[in-house]
Amino acid sequence: MRTLITNSTYLSSDYSWIKGNILIEDGIIKKLGTENFEHDIKINAENQLILPGLINSHSHSYTSFSKASIENTPLDIYMLHAFASSSERNYREIYISTLIEGIELLKNGVTSTLDHFMMRPNISVEGLEVAAKAYKDCGIKANIAPQYSDLSYSKTVPFLSSELPKKYYENPISLEHDQYFSIMDTMIKNYQNNDQVKFLIGVDGPQRCSDELIKKTAKFLKNRNCGWHTHILESKTQAITSYQRYGKGLVEYLNDFEVLNNKTTFVHYVWSNLTEDALVKENNVNIVHCPSSLLHLNSGMAKIDKFYHEGMNIAIGTDGANSGNLNMIEKIRLTADLHNLRNPDYNNWITAKNALKMCYENGRKVMMNDNIGRIAIGCDADLVFIDTNNSLWQPIHDLTKQFVYTESGVNIKRVMVKGEILVENGELTRLNELSILKEATDLKKEIDLLLVEKKSFLMEKLPYYEKMYFREIMRDIGKL
Ligand SMILES: [Zn+2]
Numbered sequence: 187m188r189t190l191i192t193n194s195t196y197l198s199s200d201y202s203w204i205k206g207n208i209l210i211e212d213g214i215i216k217k218l219g220t221e222n223f224e225h226d227i228k229i230n231a232e233n234q235l236i237l238p239g240l241i242n243s244h245s246h247s248y249t250s251f252s253k254a255s256i257e258n259t260p261l262d263i264y265m266l267h268a269f270a271s272s273s274e275r276n277y278r279e280i281y282i283s284t285l286i287e288g289i290e291l292l293k294n295g296v297t298s299t300l301d302h303f304m305m306r307p308n309i310s311v312e313g314l315e316v317a318a319k320a321y322k323d324c325g326i327k328a329n330i331a332p333q334y335s336d337l338s339y340s341k342t343v344p345f346l347s348s349e350l351p352k353k354y355y356e357n358p359i360s361l362e363h364d365q366y367f368s369i370m371d372t373m374i375k376n377y378q379n380n381d382q383v384k385f386l387i388g389v390d391g392p393q394r395c396s397d398e399l400i401k402k403t404a405k406f407l408k409n410r411n412c413g414w415h416t417h418i419l420e421s422k423t424q425a426i427t428s429y430q431r432y433g434k435g436l437v438e439y440l441n442d443f444e445v446l447n448n449k450t451t452f453v454h455y456v457w458s459n460l461t462e463d464a465l466v467k468e469n470n471v472n473i474v475h476c477p478s479s480l481l482h483l484n485s486g487m488a489k490i491d492k493f494y495h496e497g498m499n500i501a502i503g504t505d506g507a508n509s510g511n512l513n514m515i516e517k518i519r520l521t522a523d524l525h526n527l528r529n530p531d532y533n534n535w536i537t538a539k540n541a542l543k544m545c546y547e548n549g550r551k552v553m554m555n556d557n558i559g560r561i562a563i564g565c566d567a568d569l570v571f572i573d574t575n576n577s578l579w580q581p582i583h584d585l586t587k588q589f590v591y592t593e594s595g596v597n598i599k600r601v602m603v604k605g606e607i608l609v610e611n612g613e614l615t616r617l618n619e620l621s622i623l624k625e626a627t628d629l630k631k632e633i634d635l636l637l638v639e640k641k642s643f644l645m646e647k648l649p650y651y652e653k654m655y656f657r658e659i660m661r662d663i664g665k666l
Contacts, residue, residue: 187211187212187226187227187605188209188210188211188216188223188224188225188226188227189209189210189211189225189226189227189228189229189567189605190207190208190209190210190222190223190225190227190228190229191207191208191209191210191228191229191231191236191569192207192222192228192229192230192231192232193205193207193230193231193232194206194207194208194231194234194236195231195234195235195236195585196208196235196236196237196561197235197236197237197238197542197561197585197586198561198562199560199561199562201539201542201543201586203235203585203586204218205220206218206219206220207219207220207221207222207223208236208561208567208569209223209225210567210605211605212605213566213567213604213605213606214564214565214566214567214604214605215561215562215563215564215565215566215567216563217563218561218562218563229600231571233573233574233575234571234572234573234574234599234600235571235572235574235585235589236561236569236570236571236572237295237561237569237570237572237589238297238546238558238559238560238561238565238568238569238570239295239296239297239298239558239559239568239569239570239601239602239603240294240295240296240297240298240514240515240518240545240546240549240570241296241297241298241299241501241545241546241549241550241552241553241558241559242291242296242298242299242300242502242503242504242512242514242549243300243451243472243474243501243502243503243548243549243552243553244300244302244415244451244453244474244476244501244503244504244505244552245287245291245299245300245301245302245503245504245505245506245507245512246301246302246303246304246505246506246507247283247284247287247288247301247303247317247320248272248275248280248283248303248304248305248506249268249272249287249506249507249508249509250283250284250286250287250290250507251279251283251286251626251629251630251633252268252271252272252507252508253507253508253511254507254508254511255267255271255508256268256271256508256509258481258482258483258484259483260421260483260484260485260655260659261420261421261423261483261485262343262421262423262651262654262655263648263651263652263655264482264483264509265339266644266647266648266651267644268508269339269356269640269644270637270640270641270643270644271508271637271640271641272304272306273306273633273636273637274306274307275305275306275313277312277313277316278625278629279629279633280305280313280316280317280320281316281317281319281320282320282622282625282626282629283626284301284316284317284320284321285320285323285324285617285622286622286623286626287299287301287320287507287512288320288321288324288325288326288328289324289614289617289619289622290507290512291326291504291512291514292324292325292326292601292603292608292609292614293595293598293601293609293612293614294512294513294514294515294595294598295514295515295570295595295598295601296326296512296514297326297327297558297568297569297570297601297602297603298326298327298328298329298549298553298555298558298559298568299326299327299328299329300328300329300331300415300451300474300503300552300553301317301321301328301329301330301331302331302333302388302415302417302453303317303330303331303332303333303388304332304333305332307359307360307361308359308360308361308365309332309334309361309366309369310369311369311372311373314330314332314369314373314385317330318330318377318383321382321383322382322383323616323617324608324614324616324617325382325603325606325608325616326603326608327381327382327383327553327555327558327568327603328382328383328384329383329384329385329386329413329553329554330373330383330384330385330386330388331385331386331387331388331413331414331415332369332370332373332385332388333388333389333390334359334361334366334388334389334390334395334399335358335359335389335390335391335394335395335399336358336359336363336394336395336396336399337358337394337395337396338355338356338357338358339356339394340354340355340356341355342391342393342394342427343423343427343651343654344423344426344427344430344654344658345650345654346654349650349653349654350647350650350654351650354646354647354650363398363399363402364402367402367406370385370387370406371406373385374386374410374412381566381604384554386412386413386414386415386554387403387406387407387412387413387414387415388414388415388416389403389414389415389416390416390417391416391417391418391420391424392416392418392436392439392440393424393427393428393431393436400440400443400445401443403443403445404443404444404445407445407449411449412449413449413450413451413552413554414445414449414450414451415451415453415552416451416452416453417453417454418436418437418452418453418454418455419435419436419437419452419454419455419456419457419458419462420453420454420455420456420457420483420485421456421457421483421485421486422457422486422658422659422661422663423654423655423658423659424436424457425457425458425459425663426658426661426663429663435458435459435461435462436462437452437458437461437462437465437466438461438462438465441465441469446465446466446469446471447469447470447471448469448470448471448472448499448551449554450469450471450472451471451472451473451474451501451552452466452471452472452473452474453473453474453476453503453505454474454475454476454479454480454485454488455473455475455488456480456485456486456487456488457486457663458489459664463489463493466498467496467497467498470499471499472499472500472501472548472551472552473490473493473498473499473500473501474500474501474502474503474552475488475490475500475501475502475503475521475544476502476503476504476505476510476517477502477517477520477521477524478504478505478509478510478511478516478517478520479505479506479509479510480524481510481520481524482509482510483509487524487525487527487528488525489528490521490524490525490536491525491528491529491534491535491536492529492534494536494540494544495534499548499551500544500548501544501545501548501549501551501552502514502517502518502521502541502544502545502548502549503517504517513594513595514545515589515590515593515594515595516594516595517545518541518542518544518545518590519541519590519591521536521541521544522535522536522537522538522540522541522590522591523591538586538587538589538590538591539586541590542586542589542590545559546559546560547559566603566604567602567603567604567605568602568603568604569600569601569602570598570600570601570602571598571599571600571601571602572589572593572597572598572599573597573598573599574597576597578592578593578594578596578597579592579593579597598612599611
């Protein structure tokens with residue numbers, strides 16, 4: 187099947203805008219130019235911009251059932267709410283929540299996403315297959331990194347000894363280490379030739395893992411062409427925990443296990459020291475910046491502008507829908523604007539073009555897929571079309587700046603993955619969205635009944651966490 191897109195203005199791989207035609211054959215961009223290439227179907231893209239589909243480098247699909255459920259609050263407090271508002275999901279809940287995540291992202295112009303996937307109390311092959319099916323059904327590309335850790339969460343925050351009564355320490359995940367790696371081995375192998383869904387290792391946070399588990403992770407990764415993805419140094423209390431437990435920064439600790447390389451992705455990375463920054467740079471580790479969750483949780487001001495200008499690989503993520511929304515265009519704009527607050531030297535601020543490059547070029551590295559994030563011959567035809575014949579866009583001044591600073595996603599006309607149109611005029615082409623939303627609403631009512639007890643337990647723990655938070659946030663941990 188050959189599709190010819192005519193009269194288009196598209197973002198080229200050197201970030202200039204080109205007027206011309208795009209020929210897609212079997213999902214791949216085959217030709218670019220001004221000729222009327224032979225085709226079976228024609229799409230007239232007059233008054234539309236075409237960009238590569240956006241790449242969301244970090245999200246959590248389970249939060250699509252708890253979107254905006256948590257008021258802005260620090261991470262340590264947020265985590266309690268997140269635990270209390272997530273259930274042990276049956277397969278139908280996993281399927282529908284993952285599907286809704288995929289739908290919402292697609293409608294926001296995202297064609298590739300990284301799902302730091304949560305399945306409590308333990309992951310299973312069946313549960314992961316259900317999530318993979320949801321992504322296959324809605325058509326978005328997804329790398330799934332199932333989260334794991336083996337320590338009680340409360341043991342990984344800096345409480346003083348005996349400060350938190352024993353009854354409030356959670357049970358750690360009961361899955362044996364070897365079971366996790368066996369499941370992951372199966373999933374990675376099952377999907378190694380699948381060009382839509384892939385699996386990788388998903389550490390929850392290194393400080394939430396025992397030394398033994400990190401050692402086994404290093405061993406698992408050593409002989410495989412497999413990525414790994416983890417939250418790291420999101421909050422000040424995580425840095426404090428690391429200094430108290432290991433006598434060094436978390437990245438320095440991980441470096442002892444030789445797990446830092448270009449297949450490693452650190453999400454957030456706010457409270458790093460200079461030695462850690464040097465290790466990240468030297469080992470080509472990817473960093474995912476999630477500006478709206480950083481704001482929602484006041485995690486601190488990540489040194490993203492500095493890192494970017496030093497050549498580090500910074501990608502952008504939405505994070506979960508309970509600490510922001512899934513609007514990637516908004517995250518790109520926030521990335522361009524937010525760090526201005528950190529540095530008065532405007533020559534080093536992140537421009538609109540820099541922020542777009544982070545989304546695409548570094549997102550591609552996080553996804554470990556060279557065929558996405560650019561409109562170039564041989565790449566996948568993952569495209570988002572923006573209608574410019576409206577008051578938001580006219581009169582046109584500068585396409586890149588107008589896209590980053592003014593577009594909200596409201597003018598997304600069409601979204602295509604591997605040449606297949608999945609969203610047209612705001613409507614899904616493959617799925618009946620209304621029936622999916624109806625099922626989600628029904629499931630949510632059942633889940634809420636199960637969460638009543640968890641939420642009251644949360645209220646008992648909260649004062650202890652608040653006391654710890656207000657003490658530790660004032661602690662001097664030196665210059666970062
Ligand atoms: Zn996250």
